[in-house]
Amino acid sequence: MTDETGTAPAERRVRVVLVDDHRMFRTGVQAEIGRTETTGVEVVGEAADVDQAVTVITATRPEVVLLDVHLPGGGGVEVLRRCAGLMAAPENPVRFLALSVSDAAEDVIGVIRGGARGYVTKTITGTDLIDSVFRVQDGDAVFSPRLAGFVLDAFASTDAPPVDEDLDRLTQREREVLRLIARGYAYKEIAKQLFISVKTVESHVSAVLRKLQLSNRHELTRWATARRLV
Secondary structure: OOOOOOOOOOOOOEEEEEEOOOHHHHHHHHHHHOOHHHHOEEEEEEEOOHHHHHHHHHHHOOOEEEEOOOOOOOHHHHHHHHOHHHHOOOOOOOEEEEEEOOOOHHHHHHHHHHOOOEEEEOOOOHHHHHHHHHHHHOOOOEEOHHHHHHHHHHHHOOOOOOOOHHHHOOOHHHHHHHHHHHOOOOHHHHHHHHOOOHHHHHHHHHHHHHHHOOOOHHHHHHHHHHOOOO
16 A cells, blocks of 8 residues: 555565556656655566567566556457466466556456456556555455446346447457547547547548448447447
8 A cells, every 4th residue: 555645665565567558658657656665666667569568577577567458469358368377376476457548348347357456547646556556466456436337237247248240340449439439529639538649540430430331420429329339
């Protein structure tokens, strides 16, 4: 635990790997939580995609990995799949805490089913993030308040969720862009929220329209609303 100033007790230490495909975000997190003498957090590695993540995590064996959901090479779920052995280690298991801009139910449930110990959004404060890291190190499950309900609902049901073949055609990033478009966000707003360029947003929208055989964002909004994705 940390005190109200974000300072960890002197005896507490945790080694952390940051996995996120945005270098500026990693730099910001490092600056916020990586002051080892005051926070107790030592950032021992960084990665920007799935392959890098698996390599760095395997080499450093941190106590906690801060893992983004959307990554080149297969996403956070793929990192979890490939690190299953490290998570299951009888001694010093590697524990994962998802840290993502996405608050979508399927993203939350996907990484929790994959083995992550918790899920917090990037709106979290530095002090709360440090506290979450230590709690995950201790084996606790940690969630941003509204996200806990997704997990409780998902695991309370004994029925497997229905398969939506249309939705399954979309990548995780395309689904995120789809939801934001359906909520009425402009391309520039989406680009800012997802830390990508406007041109990349346009490419994702074109791919979504093509895969779903839709003509424009109005049809896309109706499609998403009908599936309760908004």
